[in-house]
Amino acid sequence: MKNWFPKGFFSRNETLVAVVIIGFCIIATISDPLFFSVTTLSDLLRASIVMGILAVAVMLVLVSGGIDVSFTAIAVFAMYSSTLIALSIWPEMPWYIIFAISISIGAALGAINGILIAGFGLPTLIVTLGTLSIFRGFLLTFIGSERISALPPEMREFSRMMIARGTTESGNFYSLPWAFAALILVIALTWFILQKTMLGRAIFAIGGSHESARRIGINVKATQFFIYVYVGMLAGLAGIIFGSMGRMADPFSLVGWELSVIAAVVLGGARLIGGYGTLTGTLLGVALIVLVQNSLIVIGIPSTWQSVTIGVLILVGTGLPAYQAKRAAAKSA
């Protein structure tokens, strides 16, 4: 038993979340044997694409000791304006150019956060609360408030590109779109940045101690600026994928997801004080939230109980390890 698990394995958030996910799946399978199927898996994977990309972005911000609530507004802004741009100048624009435009708009909006936070040293929550409102208001006032269902054909095309599709023996349809590859790519890229580059280690260092980072000569401002631009880019990507898969550019969508996404990341063990967060934990957190949002009904809990369930999960999932740590500290004092 001793060397099978890394130290502290059982008191980690990741473990706890994984146990809850497995438990949930077992109960769901008992109450509805059809739950345990390729169809359910592909549904859940499809549902985690957008939230997964956003969660990876939020995790990065939390690790650096900040918080970002404006990413949903950036996502919808980038999605809606890039769709409009494509429709008005070149309706046949290939999907990857539309994606590139959306990511660039996201980067530009993220840069505004970056300038306010890194350049002027303003608190991250206040800046992003402000920009959340501004980006959204600007979108609805100056760019448009109409839903667009006649998307550029290439965007619809993108959402039809499938890695795998088919019908199970019991006759249920399943499909996994190529958009899922975007999530994998984002995870791989972010893992590389965080674990293998000095930039990534600097993000952890800033989250651990802002002042110490400054003192040993880490370029704190440049690092922070990078973080918010990167978050903007991921939000732009998530937004355009959301629009394509939903086959509609709705300027009222996405905003309101902030807290669910932050909840997923916090469930996965990232700490609001900064310095801690893992991709594994974040993805497990997303999996759990998506599971609760989509499959709560399967185990007989009405879907109106979704937010109560998520709230309880957050309290137990993050509260239990914190309580244990406090107990341990009190014992040794």
Place this chain on the structure above:
Amino acid sequence: MVSKTTGAFIDMQQVTKRYAGVVALDDVDFTVMPGEIVCLAGENGSGKSTLIKILAGIEHASAGEIYINGISHKKLNPRVSSAAGVMVIFQDFSLFPNLSVAENISFSTQLREQRRIFNSTYAKNLARKALERIDVDIPLDAPVESLPVAHKQLVGICRALACDARLIIMDEPTTALTEREVRSLLDIIRRLKSDGVAVVFVSHKLAEVMEVSDRVVVLRNGKKVADGPASDFDAASLTRHMTGRDVIEAQPSPLAADAKELLVVKNLNKTGVLTNINFNLKAGEVLGLTGLLGSGRTSLAKAMFGLTKADSGTLTLDSKKIALGDPVATAHAGIGYVPEDRLTEGLFLTQSIVRNVAIGRLDRHQKNGFLNINNLISEATDWLKRLKVKTSNIEAPVKSLSGGNQQRVSLARWLARSPKVLILNGPSVGVDVGSKAEIHDLIRDLAQSGIGIIMISDDLPELLATCQRILVMRSGEIVDEIDSKSTNEEQLSHRLAS
């Protein structure tokens, strides 16, 4: 390559620093030779922090010239300073609690080499080599937050070494260490010196670092007031230079023969922390409680005040039993506790000075749920005056005060409740020499007025200057009781460490 004129590694000439009209450093010359150990002494606000911040490149001098290794530097920044081999270990060590030991040690080196890609094998090798250089064994993968204070400091030293430090500046290196840890730190410093690394101690705990120092530089009010070989200084002359006057430590006042028993602690036990604690305290007595860090002295204080609950035992004050594990009842019975870390445990730093005193008396000045603010504030103001807290504005936040004055505010809060027993944990930690003696005077005066005082400290001269009796703790037990008249610093230090 060293400076042509002086051969010094660091040569600061006529350096002046002004902050918005205030002169923090006034025309100061400061040199450090390669491999030299310099003690930079001065009270709070004397300009020593400013001086090292300028050397580290965090602040810029308003005037003057700085040569490092013979090269003139007009504008230093942290990268330039560290590239030149100047490393500062700040009091808080400036480590990253969330990162591993290896990464903490290697981070600045990798930054300096302008690496883009993080290589964890390389990081571990760097860290291992640095740790070997000072012959210390700390697990490379452990997160720094899990380390004891002394190890954190060693990680800080290793980080400097990994960057090929030619000069390590240590800001108050001994404040958080026990005597024994200080010894091993000094051994490490000697080892560095023989390697050709220069060390500057910035300290106001002098006795400890004097024995390894080659030279002493004293600052006062931004000016250099003394500079000479360490052998020219003794404790008294240093204090005189730092404060500008003679500070004479008085002796503990003798205890009246008929002093009545005030507090009796019997068979106090807490599994794994305290074992069979028995002692008593008389009215007007100052009882020292000492021991190495982790010996249980703070645990005992917390158990007595009820912050943690002892498993068994009794606490009797004026022949009345006090319930264990109930700080409110304990305070009500007349025991006060001034914690070790007044910054995080004792004071509301951003609140005003007067409110920090008044907070302890809210219940006394309320009637039917309404507060009589005027009485409350005037009482608090009165105590601030009696304790001579030096401030022009009692509405200013507590954090604007010096360490010594903050300590007075902590005391004032408790004294306002007229306690019978006061437990003081490290009353002069972070307080400079001049105010320290004043706080000792205050403690002796309080005892004279009939309060029983338990004084927890590992500052031996302090214990000898204030306590009549000293209890020594080890592994949660009281192992020795010493009459302070019959001992001296050397003997006490020996009994503590043995």
